[in-house]
Amino acid sequence: MSRYLEDVSPGDRFPAGSVEVSEAECIAFAQAYDPQPMHLDAEAAARTRFKGIIASGWHTAALVMRRVALARPLGDTQVLGMGVENLRWHLPVRPGDTLHVDMEVVSVAPSDSNPRYGIVKFLITTRNQRGETVMTHSPICWVPRRP
Amino acid sequence: MSRYLEDVSPGDRFPAGSVEVSEAECIAFAQAYDPQPMHLDAEAAARTRFKGIIASGWHTAALVMRRVALARPLGDTQVLGMGVENLRWHLPVRPGDTLHVDMEVVSVAPSDSNPRYGIVKFLITTRNQRGETVMTHSPICWVPRRP
Numbered sequence: 001m002s003r004y005l006e007d008v009s010p011g012d013r014f015p016a017g018s019v020e021v022s023e024a025e026c027i028a029f030a031q032a033y034d035p036q037p038m039h040l041d042a043e044a045a046a047r048t049r050f051k052g053i054i055a056s057g058w059h060t061a062a063l064v065m066r067r068v069a070l071a072r073p074l075g076d077t078q079v080l081g082m083g084v085e086n087l088r089w090h091l092p093v094r095p096g097d098t099l100h101v102d103m104e105v106v107s108v109a110p111s112d113s114n115p116r117y118g119i120v121k122f123l124i125t126t127r128n129q130r131g132e133t134v135m136t137h138s139p140i141c142w143v144p145r146r147p
Numbered sequence: 148m149s150r151y152l153e154d155v156s157p158g159d160r161f162p163a164g165s166v167e168v169s170e171a172e173c174i175a176f177a178q179a180y181d182p183q184p185m186h187l188d189a190e191a192a193a194r195t196r197f198k199g200i201i202a203s204g205w206h207t208a209a210l211v212m213r214r215v216a217l218a219r220p221l222g223d224t225q226v227l228g229m230g231v232e233n234l235r236w237h238l239p240v241r242p243g244d245t246l247h248v249d250m251e252v253v254s255v256a257p258s259d260s261n262p263r264y265g266i267v268k269f270l271i272t273t274r275n276q277r278g279e280t281v282m283t284h285s286p287i288c289w290v291p292r293r294p
Contacts, residue, residue, distance in 0.1 A: 033212050033213045034212050035213065058208055061208070063180065065203070078183075083236060085234075087230050089228060
């Protein structure tokens with residue numbers, strides 16, 4: 001099933017499921033991509049203002065991307081990420097947290113430069129198991145128009 | 148060595164080094180965090196507009212974060228990412244590319260809410276081995292003031 005630019009409208013919502021954050025994965029991600037003590041090492045992290053390991057914000061973003069890729073809001077259609085607006089890490093994400101990911105369509109517009117494509121802006125809200133918003137961001141995507 | 152809000156000014160530049168992108172790492176990242184054919188599978192990727200595997204944009208962002216964390220522009224000072232503005236993936240990143248990362252300070256301001264902190268906005272420009280800009284983004288960071 002393929003969905004196209006014409007099939008999405010502002011206000012459309014797509015739940016994108018949940019993911020549990022493990023300490024081992026937080027540390028592995030940090031070792032590979034964000035080697036700072038608060039993400040890497042329980043003892044060093046305990047001495048920070050966070051009093052324990054917190055996930056790299058980029059790890060949280062990557063976990064959310066996985067949920068979005070699996071949710072496939074446009075079905076088989078190849079969607080290309082052009083960029084992201086207003087990424088905010090509102091609260092720390094900690095090992096043991098469960099993140100819930102919700103997508104909403106903010107805007108839909110045909111491309112000025114290419115009549116076969118359009119631009120869809122989403123708002124993705126990621127909440128923890130207490131319903132607190134931990135991250136918000138607005139991906140801007142290049143989406144094919146209906147052939 | 149610790150550097151504080153008072154030690155950075157708009158226009159300050161920090162080179163953050165280079166990283167080579169490997170196909171194995173592109174695929175491993177995609178399997179974990181962005182399971183889409185163009186990032187995952189050489190054969191499926193060959194049938195896309197990109198004619199081969201391209202790195203997940205979030206993988207590129209994570210590789211850049213690693214360079215920034217290792218460059219430590221504020222030395223031992225703990226810097227907290229509050230968010231990111233204007234993230235743009237301008238061109239595909241492919242296995243075998245070498246990415247060069249440069250940071251520049253865009254703005255420095257004391258916090259309105261906490262007299263011990265301030266907010267620094269950076270512009271990070273990531274270029275490939277041909278000097279083409281592949282990604283730009285502006286992290287917004289929470290930085291301690293000089294005690």
